Amino acid sequence: MQKLRSKDGCPWDKEQNHASLKPHLVEETYEVIDAIDSGDPAKLKEELADLFFHIIFHCQIATEKGEFDMGSVMALCLDKMTRRHPHVFGDASATTPEEVIHQWEQIKKTEKGYEERKFIVDGLPKHLPALQKAQKLQKKVAKVGFDWTNIQDVIAKVDEELREVKDAIRENKPGHIEEEVGDLLFSVVNLSRFLNFDTENVLHKTICKFVDRFKKVEMELASMGKDIEKCTLEEMDAIWNKVKGSISK
Template identity: 75%
Template sequence: MRVKKDTSISLFYDMVELMERLRGKDGCPWDKEQNHVTLKPYLVEETYEVIDAIDSGIPDKLKEELADLFLQIIFHCQIAREKKEFDINDVMKLCLDKMMRRHPHVFGDSTASTSEEVVQQWEAIKKQEKGYEERKSAVDGLPKHLPALQKAQKVQKKAAKVGFDWKDINDVIAKVEEEMEEVKEAIAKKETKDMEEEIGDLLFSVVNLSRFLQFDTENILHKTIYKFVDRFKKIEKELASCGKDIEQCSIEELDALWNKVKMNARKNI
């Protein structure tokens, strides 16, 4: 299905005019009060709702959440326009210029026949762009507010690109085991600061194991969380059917129920 260009342009500028009106003299009091800083939580929230919609596999849900995220972009551009900083046209032009510049194998004379070659070329082009000269280290340029798991994986990827990486999966596993032993030692010493530091090192090494195996650590942990929640709810349901209160059950009883739910889940796979 091809998008009609004239329709797209019309709808796009309808959105721009809508936001201009919402921020105008007779517009919405709430919208007029917002600025880049106050909108930050909504931008993050809408982004995660898009991710949830992708995971749901429901096209209509994804469409709705993308609309909400798109509104955030229009909102920020209108605020910048009012301050005479930039507008939506500047943002689109910047995006177009950047994408064409970073895809010379599509829009220029360069060649790249594999994804790996595309990534290498992309990184080389980025290093020549304005602003990149401020980066003094291979691990500079990490978004400050990126979730910790994603930030850990991103910094490890950056280090790996310049050759600072394990050669064999067994070395990565050995590092995880080494960090686990150091956690045990810190616990034995009852040193709070050391325990905190060693647990951090263990988490970082587990993220590295995930990255080495080409998994997205954030996604893996989300799946595990949802799996835990699902199994926990099944325990609560089973106890409720027996007229029992979960708070009155022993840990041994709960553990037995957990294993039962776990085995049933595996049988249904």
């Protein structure tokens, strides 16, 4: 990395800074997630190497500015993980994952920077995808008791929000419709969280399922000598239902 950033290094690498690397860092992170989903250890190894390179990249930029280096980052990681696991490295006790999480949160409150959080809902990453942010927010308020007591109440809330979307559509006020659709999405995230599902992952699986089925629709129509762009909705829907039925059997 030092060589790449040196006078005789790579023109592209020399021009980069923390901000310019952000989109690449996000992309590499998602590629790691794709590799995990693939179940291929070799692919995961490769993508982790790419992600680790970005960590090295950021550390080198900071080193050049005299801010910090890789060694200090690793030392901070070691110190933090040791401090937050007193049930392993100290005398504390935590025998369940729930106890560990509670202890973790309590320790975080004593650390530098936490004093800036004046409210329970503070501390949400600004660039976190909306579904993940909604679920993280709901978990935060649930920890202080602001949560539903049973699944039926959550389902009733989803039904209520759907009715309000329908009412807003009848009123034909775009701003109000947008607001109510947002409320509906938020309530569905709550339902997913209450059922112990990761909402982002749930939707991702559904997207993958849709993509797979639609590809089969395209292939089926092509085998019939039809151009999908010239097909009617009824034709596509018939093939969709055929594909869906064959998959479910």
